[in-house]
Each structure stands twice: as structure tokens, then as C-alpha cells.
Amino acid sequence: xxxxxxxxxxxxxxxxxxxxxxxxxxxxxxxxxxxxxxxxxxxxxxxxxxxxxxxxxx
Numbered sequence: 001x002x003x004x005x006x007x008x009x010x011x012x013x014x015x016x017x018x019x020x021x022x023x024x025x026x027x028x029x030x031x032x033x034x035x036x037x038x039x040x041x042x043x044x045x046x047x048x049x050x051x052x053x054x055x056x057x058x
Contacts, residue, residue: 012037 016030
């Protein structure tokens with residue numbers, strides 16, 4: 001992610017995962033909360049780089 005990663009943006013998601021360890025109901029509630037937050041951000045853009053071709057072996 002290089003310079004595109006902002007720790008504070010991902011901290012709530014990481015905390016939700018860590019807090020829900022072993023608790024399926026809590027994990028599902030956390031995912032639903034994160035999903036609602038993501039859909040509410042109209043400026044959210046996912047950038048997935050194109051898969052690079054495997055170099056030719058010499």
C-alpha cells in the first residue's frame with residue numbers, strides 16, 4: 001500500500017477483528033458496522049493494481 005496506507009483509517013477495522021476473535025456474533029456485528037460505514041462514504045475508491053505478467057524465463 002506504500003504511501004496510500006493511513007493507519008488511522010484501518011485502525012477501527014483491525015480493532016473489530018481483534019476484539020471479535022472467537023466470537024462469531026460479535027464478528028458479524030462488526031462486519032455489518034464496517035459495511036455500513038464503507039457504503040456511506042461516497043468518495044471511497046478501491047484501487048486494485050492490474051496483475052503483472054510473469055517474466056519470461058531465460
